[in-house]
Amino acid sequence: MTVRTRFAPSPTGYLHIGGARTALYSWLHARKHGGQFILRIEDTDRERSTQESVDAILEGMNWLGLDYDEGPIFQTDRFDRYAEVIEQLIEQGDAYKCYCTRDELDEMRETQRANKEKPRYNGKCRDRKDIPTDENGNPLDSVIRFKNPLEGDVVIDDMIKGEIIINNRELDDLIIARTDGTPTYNLTVVVDDLDMEISHVIRGDDHINNTPRQINMITALGKDVPKFAHAPMILGDDGKRLSKRHGAVGVMQYRDDGYFPQAVLNYLLRLGWSHEDQEIFSREEMIDLFKVENVNGAASTFNTKKLIWVNEQYIKTLPADEIAQHLQWHLDNQGLTIVEGDDYPALNDVIDAHRDRAKTLVELAAGIRYYYQDFESYDENAAKKHFKTATPAILQNLLDKFRQIEAWNADNIAAEIKNTCDELALGMGKVGPALRVAVTGTAMSPSLEITLDLIGKKRSLERLEKAVEFATAKYAD
RNA sequence: GUCCCCAUCGUCUAGCGGUUAGGACACCGCCCUUUCACGGCGGUAACCGGGGUUCAAGUCCCCGUGGGGACGCCA
Numbered sequence: 001m002t003v004r005t006r007f008a009p010s011p012t013g014y015l016h017i018g019g020a021r022t023a024l025y026s027w028l029h030a031r032k033h034g035g036q037f038i039l040r041i042e043d044t045d046r047e048r049s050t051q052e053s054v055d056a057i058l059e060g061m062n063w064l065g066l067d068y069d070e071g072p073i074f075q076t077d078r079f080d081r082y083a084e085v086i087e088q089l090i091e092q093g094d095a096y097k098c099y100c101t102r103d104e105l106d107e108m109r110e111t112q113r114a115n116k117e118k119p120r121y122n123g124k125c126r127d128r129k130d131i132p133t134d135e136n137g138n139p140l141d142s143v144i145r146f147k148n149p150l151e152g153d154v155v156i157d158d159m160i161k162g163e164i165i166i167n168n169r170e171l172d173d174l175i176i177a178r179t180d181g182t183p184t185y186n187l188t189v190v191v192d193d194l195d196m197e198i199s200h201v202i203r204g205d206d207h208i209n210n211t212p213r214q215i216n217m218i219t220a221l222g223k224d225v226p227k228f229a230h231a232p233m234i235l236g237d238d239g240k241r242l243s244k245r246h247g248a249v250g251v252m253q254y255r256d257d258g259y260f261p262q263a264v265l266n267y268l269l270r271l272g273w274s275h276e277d278q279e280i281f282s283r284e285e286m287i288d289l290f291k292v293e294n295v296n297g298a299a300s301t302f303n304t305k306k307l308i309w310v311n312e313q314y315i316k317t318l319p320a321d322e323i324a325q326h327l328q329w330h331l332d333n334q335g336l337t338i339v340e341g342d343d344y345p346a347l348n349d350v351i352d353a354h355r356d357r358a359k360t361l362v363e364l365a366a367g368i369r370y371y372y373q374d375f376e377s378y379d380e381n382a383a384k385k386h387f388k389t390a391t392p393a394i395l396q397n398l399l400d401k402f403r404q405i406e407a408w409n410a411d412n413i414a415a416e417i418k419n420t421c422d423e424l425a426l427g428m429g430k431v432g433p434a435l436r437v438a439v440t441g442t443a444m445s446p447s448l449e450i451t452l453d454l455i456g457k458k459r460s461l462e463r464l465e466k467a468v469e470f471a472t473a474k475y476a477d
Numbered sequence: 478g479u480c481c482c483c484a485u486c487g488u489c490u491a492g493c494g495g496u497u498a499g500g501a502c503a504c505c506g507c508c509c510u511u512u513c514a515c516g517g518c519g520g521u522a523a524c525c526g527g528g529g530u531u532c533a534a535g536u537c538c539c540c541g542u543g544g545g546g547a548c549g550c551c552a
Contacts, residue, residue: 044551044552116478185551207552209482272489274490277491296490309503310502382512443513446512447511
């Protein structure tokens with residue numbers, strides 16, 4: 001059997017983290033078995049579906065690298081097909097017109113709730129033969145309901161949750177077509193999953209309750225039931241379901257915050273699934289090792305600190321070229337233009353010098369500014385702390401020695417720094433910090449010889465000259 | 478309220494009848510160190526409660542409790 005999975009979001013918002021995880025699971029399952037992954041946009045609710053959301057979902061999928069073999073398929077393009085199936089169900093006697101008004105239904109539900117019952121349609125029109133009309137003789141508005149079996153159990157053999165048994169008495173006759181004739185969710189999923197020959201339906205467990213209804217419809221249509229896998233929800237830090245209020249931001253926010261798509265995927269994968277003690281998985285390993293059956297049945301809490309840690313692992317180990325690719329967006333975003341050339345270091349070298357000091361691409365981009373752009377002023381706290389009365393003399397001494405360096409490299413720079421320390425009988429602790437502030441404008445950087453090497457001789461000397469001036473002026477009066 | 482799902486360190490998890498209950502994040506020490514980091518070493522920390530079943534239960538069963546979900550002419 002060919003494995004065919006799908007991700008079927010409704011375009012009523014961005015692609016959020018929970019959706020991204022079920023998409024990932026679906027995608028992995030298809031890739032693992034050499035099958036197809038289909039993207040279907042469930043936009044039958046025309047009121048709430050927007051093009052903007054469609055774009056956001058596509059952008060998110062693309063950023064995460066979850067490529068699909070078919071789609072995006074829009075349900076609104078398939079209304080004829082749904083009408084056909086609805087007609088078939090009516091003809092078979094498995095669906096019927098219901099003339100109950102919204103008010104009647106509301107009242108029914110209210111009464112049931114008051115009686116501590118589960119609110120559900122009472123089947124009033126189920127066996128109705130007449131066609132009620134208004135005062136002008138026109139038929140009343142009606143919806144189409146599916147005739148759900150009255151007795152018996154529906155058994156879901158869920159790949160994640162195990163066997164779930166629901167009695168048909170818990171179900172009611174759901175609406176499959178609205179007054180305006182448009183089909184509803186439960187009907188469209190069934191038709192689409194069948195038509196698209198989906199073998200494995202992997203989705204959030206908030207759909208478990210819909211599953212028995214869908215199985216009943218599939219059975220009524222005489223088709224085979226696909227395998228189901230219901231993945232648990234992701235909860236926010238407060239233990240509540242992740243919602244917009246609780247930080248359920250769109251996946252693109254994670255790009256903006258400086259995460260690698262691969263890190264987000266890795267984090268999402270490990271949230272609710274594990275393989276021995278492994279934490280970091282390459283794309284290939286994910287595909288190779290993932291098994292839906294091993295997905296944890298319990299909901300899990302999203303933890304940003306762990307995501308950051310995962311991201312750090314990627315920033316530490318990814319090839320500089322690849323980091324540079326992802327970094328570019330942030331450089332642009334932060335208005336920093338990289339000009340590699342005679343007086344400027346290669347971006348890859350800078351990345352290698354800084355990769356252990358940044359948790360996110362945002363930090364990385366911000367931390368490398370001084371290699372490519374002169375600073376106007378010194379970090380206030382840094383200057384205050386490290387520019388002392390003795391500083392001008394120290395910096396001048398360094399400056400004199402640096403000028404003599406013919407081959408500007410880390411070894412030679414380190415040697416001259418040491419010479420200055422020896423000559424002035426000062427420890428590195430007295431010389432280093434001032435030098436660092438002088439050439440970077442900040443109190444943090446990689447080790448000095450590397451930093452100076454990257455900044456280059458020309459600009460290192462210029463900055464030192466400026467710093468001598470600044471520090472001298474500071475203690476002039 | 479009714480139905481469904483779930484339950485091991487604060488968090489993510491391993492465990493599938495007999496373990497000193499393992500790993501990771503976070504946190505706390507120590508070490509390394511010119512800064513910021515990285516790294517190394519060590520530590521604190523968990524089987525929701527009660528009944529069973531069994532020689533033996535974190536592991537199986539039942540009942541509670543707690544959390545989540547569903548109950549739309551939303552998906």
